Amino acid sequence: MKKILIIGAVGQIGSELTMTLRNVYGNENVIASTRKTLPSDKVKESGPFEFFDTTNREDLYNVCKKYGVDCIVNMAAILSAVGEQNPMLAWDVNMNGLINVLEVAREMQMKQVLVPSSIAVFGPGTPLDKAPQETVLKPTTMYGVTKVAGELLADYYVRKYNLDVRGLRYPGIISNETLPGGGTTDYAVAIYFEAVKHGKYTCFVKEDTRLPMMYMPDCLKATVDLMQADFSKLKHHSDFNVGAMSFSVAEMADSIRKYMPNFQIEYKPDFRQAIADSWPDSVDDTAARNEWGWKPSFNLDAMTQDMLKVIGEKHKLGLI
Ligand code: AKB
Secondary structure, three states: OOOOOEEEEHHHHHHHHHHHHHHHOHHEEEEEEEEOOOOOOHHHHHHOEEEEEOOOOOHHHHHHHOOOOOEEEOOOOOHHHHHHHHHHHHHHHHHHHHHHHHHHHOOOOOOOOEEOOEEHHHOOOOOHHHHHEOOOOOOOOOOHHHHHHHHHHHHHHHHHOOOOOOOEOEEEEOOOOOOOOOOOOHHHHHHHHHHHHHHHHEEEEOOOOOEEEEHHHHHHHHHHHHHHHHHHHHHOOOEEEEOOOEEHHHHHHHHOOOOOOOOOEEEEOOOHHHOOOOOOOOOOOOHHHHHHHOOOOOOHHHHHHHHHHHHHHHHOOOOO
């Protein structure tokens, strides 16, 4: 790959993935982009940056042409919670954005497209424990519907046009740089920030809510490892389950108390509880492990220790 365009480069994963890919492929070769949110100085100043809306195919085409893009990483999405408040917006951004990305990549004969999916593809009928790679996909959210349709569409482009499209079903991603926005798993990030800032947190899902989660360093590694995997060795393409850890909110609170014994938590479940309840507790990622060597590094306590350290330092410096 010579020139990579990242769409959604100011989001939780996109912002950190931009810097990771710039380290791997060179600053000038990774073009960051977003619709309108201002990027961090780090993202803006370390390489090319463009504002455009992916639902406008012509604008997407022109940016790709301008830089000679041969790989698109499409991180732009409306997530589960916001998607339930505005289902048509979720459909528009997630589906029309995706078909534009796939069509432009096909027309320009690009080398690769990365299309993220999510545990939101699962729903009633999926086994809760170690959700299999191949299983019932009947999501109850519009976000999940767009992710199932996106996986099918991406695989269609692989089969029909021989376009190299890849994707992972991200679990909840926990990070300390860019806050997530509009997802159901956002509580797993907020809990650490609130613990450091106020010593307590009011959680919008119940204490026994258990979901698959992953720390950002593992998420970045999974993404780059899949991008660099040998295409000829892949049996799956756009729908890899990737597991790292699985814990309840109560277990997170216990993990935080190991380092902050006075941390307090209370529970006020809202509409996001039903979304969380529709997703499995954990996933079976054997296909990712066998086909491209996936192996996570962080467990809950290692992540908690690192999150509290980094957020604590930011708090001391008055950055949060
Ligand atoms: C969400 O909660 O909507 C996302 C996801 C699991 O894809 N973080």
